[in-house]
Amino acid sequence: MIPMRVAALILSAVFVVLIVQSPPVISYITSVKNEQDVAVFMQTDEARRIREQVIKEAPKHYIKPVDARVDRVWKAIPGLNGREVDVEATVAKTLKQKNKNQIAWVYREIPPQKTLEDLGIEPIYRGNERKKSAAIMVNVAWGTEHLPAMLKILAQEKVKATFFLDGSWLSKHPEEAKKIVQAGHEIGNHAYSHPLMSQVSRERMIKEISRTEKLIQETLQVRSKWFAPPAGDFNRLVLEVAHQQKMKTVLWTLDTVDWKKTSSPEMMIRKIEKHVSPGTLILTHPTDRTVKALPQIIRAVKREGIKLGTVSDVLSSKRVDMIEEDRQI
Incomplete structure (x- = not known):
């Protein structure tokens, strides 16, 4: 039988591992040795403080994606990805730097709904x-x-x-x-x-x-x-x-x-x-x-x-x- 305290730590570690599976997060937490360390690393008071700040400011960094289109003059114009804040990767990167009051923003791209491929056969x-x-x-x-x-x-x-x-x-x-x-x-x-x-x-x-x-x-x-x-x-x-x-x-x-x-x-x-x-x-x-x-x-x-x-x-x-x-x- 696994003691309750150990079981709780394992569940916490699994939860955090699921959050930080993306390559940006993994690359920033280079000193972490195992899943338990990840859980502790990402759940400290400082991490929680940074996470709250990141979530509050994230909407200011959002950029809406732009769909590809067929222009009357220029014909096929490719779309442009938008972006949103990767909260957990941003927290991890900020924790890794010396000045933890300066947010180290990490972004995820948001693909447009319509791409160049969706425009059919058009010149560019x-x-x-x-x-x-x-x-x-x-x-x-x-x-x-x-x-x-x-x-x-x-x-x-x-x-x-x-x-x-x-x-x-x-x-x-x-x-x-x-x-x-x-x-x-x-x-x-x-x-x-x-x-x-x-x-x-x-x-x-x-x-x-x-x-x-x-x-x-x-x-x-x-x-x-x-x-x-x-x-x-x-x-x-x-x-x-x-x-x-x-x-x-x-x-x-x-x-x-x-x-x-x-x-x-x-x-x-x-x-x-x-x-x-x-x-x-x-x-x-x-x-x-x-x-x-x-x-x-x-x-x-x-x-x-x-x-x-x-x-x-x-x-x-x-x-x-x-x-x-x-x-x-």
């Missing part, structure tokens, strides 16, 4: 305007001479971009493509031979996308989530074919027009400074003009308090602060 031109993030898209269909410099700048600025690879380029330059992946950048699909997709047959559309995707997977061991049609040319059938290949069609918000020799680095920088906003997808190519402009383009975005990430980062419903936290873990 930008992220959610309430999410302070942007992405640099690099369409790669010719040359390799400027890629090392671009990768070096991105590394120096601690920025991850999304490179959309033309299949015929990839077949000729697999080692250069591997360096892009090794640097931590995202890979997208840019068809195989750079055709105007709306002007080819359905069979050709399928071949252009699937052939490139097969090459990407075999050469780089990654899978594309995003399809960028060459020259931004598409019609409804292109969207449907890409969707059948399990990809969404992505265009851009701002085009640097860096492929034109008349576009100077100064013009490109001014365009970004004037028009960049939360959710912007910035289109570039590996040119000498881009290399010259890229450091200032990146800094112009950062000056606006906008975090640069991959296309997946920008189009995800995940909050920017949570994406940053994941990368630090």
Whole structure:
């Protein structure tokens, strides 16, 4: 027969363990050795005081999620997670720090009811305007001479971009493509031979996308989530074919027009400074003009308090602060 006092402690420990099963709480209580210690740790007078304060102030930290929608101009706009306070994780984290009068807030994300997937087959031109993030898209269909410099700048600025690879380029330059992946950048699909997709047959559309995707997977061991049609040319059938290949069609918000020799680095920088906003997808190519402009383009975005990430980062419903936290873990 288990003594009543021991049984009570066990029940208390089990109850608290159920509360603190979430990874945030577990990570903060690193010094706890067993369930009984957890129960004691979380049920002290100080823990109760902090918990009462957290529960009282939690409503001030609540942010409502935003549903994905189809905009009249921008078409598919992803949703944005809301957030709420994780009470027990906040209590645990606050107890672990030296100043226990300063609440160490820990949040849980609240997904929207409607996501990008729920919008059906629509083109994407930008992220959610309430999410302070942007992405640099690099369409790669010719040359390799400027890629090392671009990768070096991105590394120096601690920025991850999304490179959309033309299949015929990839077949000729697999080692250069591997360096892009090794640097931590995202890979997208840019068809195989750079055709105007709306002007080819359905069979050709399928071949252009699937052939490139097969090459990407075999050469780089990654899978594309995003399809960028060459020259931004598409019609409804292109969207449907890409969707059948399990990809969404992505265009851009701002085009640097860096492929034109008349576009100077100064013009490109001014365009970004004037028009960049939360959710912007910035289109570039590996040119000498881009290399010259890229450091200032990146800094112009950062000056606006906008975090640069991959296309997946920008189009995800995940909050920017949570994406940053994941990368630090």
